[in-house]
Amino acid sequence: MSSLFLALSWENPWPGIAVASLNLIVTLSLVGVSLLLGVAISVLAWAHALAEREPAPVPHAAERRRFA
Template identity: 80%
Template sequence: MSSLFLALARENPWPGIALAPLNLIVAVSLVGVSLLLGITISVLAWVHALADRAPAPVRHAANRRGFA
């Protein structure tokens, strides 16, 4: 059975040519999903780093002025 299929595939290239656009669509969609996942993870890590930071102490202008 498989030898018959290979013989047909060798003689007729159209099934392989017909599947080429499908392979391209799958490849581009996988690249898009991986880019989206990478961007999502980096944004989440950035937000997490912002949330973990300790707030800077607030200095009042009156405390910074020297005595006149």
């Protein structure tokens, strides 16, 4: 059975090339989607951490001039 596939690939290489290019397109699409998801998750985590953070206390002007 494998000799039949090998004989067909020797006669016409285009189906193999088409499958290889389809595999490349699917692979690049999956890598792109995973990168976009990683960036989106990290941005959402950063925004969530930024929103939950307590504001820093602002020192009064009289306390800042004490050391000047």
